Amino acid sequence: MKRFSSLFLVALLSGATTLGAYKLLFDENAVFSDTSKSMVTTASGNYTRTVGLSPETLDFTDAADKAVHSVVHIKNLSYVTRSNPMMEFFYGYKGGQPQAQVGTGSGVIISADGYIVTNNHVINNASEIEVTLNNKKTYKAELIGTDSKMDIALLKIHTNDKLPYSTFGDSDAIRVGEWVLAVGNPYNLTSTVTAGIVSAKARNLGSQANDMQSFIQTDAAVNPGNSGGALVNTRGELIGINTMISSMTGSYVGYSFAVPSNITKKIIDDILEFGNVQRGILGVEGGELNDKASKELGISATQGFFVNKVTPKSGAAIAGIKKGDIITKLDNTAIYSYADIAAFLNTKRPEDVVRVTYIRDEKTLVTPVTLTKNEFLAYDYNGLQLENLDSSEKKRFNLNYGVKIKETTNPSFEELAGKIILTIDNQKVKDIEMVSAILSRKQENSLTKIELLNPNGQIERYIFR
Structure with a gap:
């Protein structure tokens, strides 16, 4: 009996010791329970937060219905002369019969009286332009003006009907991750709507650092025939003109690009008011800063646009911007690359005044710069x-x-x-x-x-x- 009592007492003490150690080490109020020293941040226990993907919260039908009626199908008829290599070789004959070529694309009606915006490459070298509305009515279109740099063209059809048209949204206000719809006529499939998100803003696909391109990048499916069509937000507002895809095959592979609506609107206004596009030039050349570039330049800033050259007689030169300055803002727009500068300037005109924020000798300075007309600038060669x-x-x-x-x-x-x-x-x-x-x-x-x-x-x- 004594032996049994001893064993019971040992077992009882062992159990108490185990329980006490557990409380000391793992209880949330114990001294060793402090999680502030952990290298891992744990998520909250709320796993029921909606992200807006349910049918109740994700509904594109209204936006699609607004957009499809204002998007048109465009046919571009042009004539080319085919040469005969054998005739040229033996007889020097360079003639040939003109042959008709038909290109297709999309466009967006932007006014009730028939103005239509599309891509310049959709109607480039066209002898005739034919526009088919969503209601299947067809019209001959007049070319009003183009901007080959930003790949925008303005057309006009003449009709007594009041046409459905797209209203312009603010492309500067869109955010990366926002839902968008691409509406157009890929492969002659009229009134096609695809959905995606904004993947990036101010994307420059040009080969030159000072290229004026500044696209909205999306993952909404865009294919040949979509060019010139609408990129709209979930309210059905026009925020871009679908322009191109980047693909080895020529078909959609995951992302596409659109000219922002704010730039498009400014181009259209210039064409209608002046007959051509009025571009305001800041007058700086340089490159985007990053950690490697900053180390090579011997500066501490790792974000912004490093000014490597200032064009003589430009607004920047007159305002005192110098080589070595780092531009961080234009008005209230943050600047990280020339694409950011291009996106901002493409909505401005000569003589507009811009507040430039820049860093010089570790000090942040702000100066007004009057934008210069492109024609006033000069270039010296030999x-x-x-x-x-x-x-x-x-x-x-x-x-x-x-x-x-x-x-x-x-x-x-x-x-x-x-x-x-x-x-x-x-x-x-x-x-x-x-x-x-x-x-x-x-x-x-x-x-x-x-x-x-x-x-x-x-x-x-x-x-x-």
Whole structure:
């Protein structure tokens, strides 16, 4: 009996010790229960938060219904002459029968009286443009104006009917992760609606750091034929014009791009008011900062746009912006890259005043900058002072591209003053920005072929080294 009592007492003490150790180590009020020293942050126990994916909260039907009636199908009829290589080789014959080509795309009605916005590449080189509405009515369209840089074109159809049209939303207000719908006519499948989210903003797909492109990137499915169609938010407001996809196959692979509605609206307003697009230029070149670039430059800031060059006589130069400054804001818009600058400036005009926030010598400064007209800027090459053509010169020579040699400081090239550069190394040049891009890629002492138009309308060709 004594032995049994001893064993019972030992068991009782062991149980008490175990229970006491558990309470000491694991009880939430015990000294060792403090979780503040843990390297892991645990989530709350609430696993019932809705993320808006249920049929009750995710409903695109109203937005789709608004959009499909304002999106049109566009046919572009053009004529090309096919050459016969055998005839050319044996007889030097370069003629041929013109053959009709038909391209298709989409467009968006933006007014009840028939103005339609689409992509420039949808109607480029068109001899005839045909527009079919969602109600199957077909009209001939008139080309009002284009902006090849941002790939936007404005059309007009004439009808006595009041047409359904899209209202413009604020593309600056959209957020990454927001739901959007793409509406268009892929592969001639009319009134097609796809859904996705905004994947990125201010996306630049150009090969040059100072390219003016600034797209909305989405994962809504867009395919050939969608070009020129509508990108709308969940309220059915137009926030972009679907423009392109990035794909090895030419079909949708996960993301697509749209010209923001704020930029589109400004282009349309310029075409209607001035006949062409009025672009305000800040006058800076440079690049996006990151940790590696900041270390190479020997600066502490890792975000912003580093100014590597300021264009003489530009608004930035007049306001005192210098090489080495870091631009962080334009008005209230944060700046991280040139695409951010382009997105902001594409909605502005010459003579608009912008508040530029920048860092210099570790100090944050703010200065007003008056944007300069692109035509006022010049570019120097081998003593040739180049400037963009103004609208009167383009009209006089029936040109939509070219750069004028304003004057020369090199005596060897005095006779070139007043002539217009049409091509450099067989590439048509549209403005001094393109000239700068072409020439900056050339190696020192390499040959440069230039085609000129003289004041008498005659073509001249030169080779420079």
